[in-house]
Amino acid sequence: MAVLIYTQNYDGKFKKSVFELVTYGAAAAKEMNTDAIAVTTGKLDETTLKELGKYGASKVISVTNNELNDFSEQAYASVIEQVAKKNDADLIVLGNNPYGRAVAPRLAVKLNAGLAAGVVALPSSISPFTVKKRVYSGKAFADIVIKSDVKIITLNQNSYKIEENPTDIVTEDFTAEIPDGAYAVKPIEVVKSSDKLSVTDAEILVSGGRGLKGPENWGMIEEMAEILGAVTSCSRTVSDLDWRPHEEHVGQTGKVVAPNLYIAIGISGAIQHLAGVNGSKVMVVINTDPDAPFFEAADYGIIGDAFEVVPKLNAAFKKFKEEN
Amino acid sequence: MKALICIGHVPDTTSKIKFTDNDTKFDTTDIKYIIGPYEELALTRLLDLKDAGTEMHITAVNVGTAETEPTIRKALAMGADDAIRINSEATDNLFIAKQIAEVYKNGDYDVIITGKESIDYNGGQLEGMIAEFLNLPSVSGASKFEINGDKVILEQEIEGGDLKLEASFPFVVSAGKGFLPESEPRIPNMRGIMMARKKPLQVIEPVAHDAVTEVSKFYLPEPKPACKMVSPDNVEELVTLLHEEAKVI
């Protein structure tokens, strides 16, 4: 028995979302009376690997094959399968991010395991194994019962609180077998986006909509993000109009986000927009129209013209930051 | 190119979601159904490629009861050549993927395309499961699909950028945003709708596969307390509230 957590690294480092996964996996392991084991791909130094012990992992298995520097759904799924079998894992936890989404379904077939994708809480019961997941694009949740021996879940980012839980951690190297044809889809190159934090990793998002009238008016939005240490995002209309890059598009057909604070400026709050942002802890809306649907979803609102309110608010945020 | 495209039958994106039977079933009253938005993107992309001269045969496939037929007919009206419905409730993803894999084995398709995720179950699982059942290469959440001779150039979002990939047939791909570059949505016209009635829609029975997941209960999100309004002339109050009450700055 074990809970196996897939801990993806980026350029040899772990991001906060990985610590969230490990905290979650360790808590699930405790409920199940077993150990939390992390598995990584690619070369990482010992100190970095041991960081996972801070969040409750008792072992980290480092799969060191060079091929794994390039991502392949087939190769990664096969490697995790090998580690899962060797360690008798009965629960596998991955992030609901591009890697987890790509790999988990293949693992489910390999291990004949039920998969719950987009989980938002610890299992409410171990037997029958029941977890809560997001459905209807954030408009509802469902309890999913997984009946297979091995269970797989992908955890939604920012749905579990990171907590330190220092544990003695051992590291173990593992050389996996890479199946033939695992790189049949050939990686050609990585088209880098900026080094900026992505909208899904951000703790605060400052988001602009069509109410801002044009891309030339984003200076004040970027300024607010800068003051708050936030990232900028936008509505679909804005990215469709090419006012902002596509990676900033949040909502049902864009990125699903769950920051601590979401500030919507000049966004009406269409149901498809809200579906992607209503996992935010706190939402603020600034809009000229008191009937904008966003006011029904938000925690705090200002009815007013963004071109007047935002500069004033920026000054107030700045003052606050200087004093705190 | 012979494409097998998995068409989801999902509630319209503006639907108000409700449940019945003690919150164990989705309430279908007044719900309008559509083709899943990602599948619609993918189908439109294929049709655009076909119009631009790529030789293409498109088969739409759906696992569903007779209720899903209008959605399948819509795919035919948009321009798919024929369709297959596997006559079963679509619940467990491994079960659904198994059915699609069987259809693939009984045809000679070059590519299987799914949407990135369904907007009801939000699983995003089919592409990988189908590929694994068939031991085919796959690309999840592709944001580009360009034909280059006998290869396809794809892009996939990964951490820190987009990974450009080259795939040879056969393979499985799920379509995300960007799969369809700028293009007008295809609204079926009268002629398309008339033609769709004559296009073959084959109904087949499912193969057995044990379901390993089930929904035991649905929940609606907790109703939010009313929005606290702050005067535009007193934005400092918002800063204070965010700091002291919400504790997010």
Ligand SMILES: Cc1cc2nc3c(=O)[nH]c(=O)nc-3n(C[C@H](O)[C@H](O)[C@H](O)COP(=O)(O)OP(=O)(O)OC[C@H]3O[C@@H](n4cnc5c(N)ncnc54)[C@H](O)[C@@H]3O)c2cc1C
């Ligand atoms: C299948 C489907 C999927 C979709 N997916 C998404 C998605 O993922 N994400 C998404 O965002 N949308 C999505 N949409 C589109 C969505 O329905 C809305 O059209 C879109 O979100 C509107 O963007 P907006 O709020 O920026 O613009 P608008 O709806 O035009 O709203 C602009 C708002 O700005 C306000 N305003 C105007 N001037 C000012 C000012 N000076 N100061 C302050 N406020 C001002 C207005 O009162 C208005 O409320 C989807 C639609 C469909 C059909």
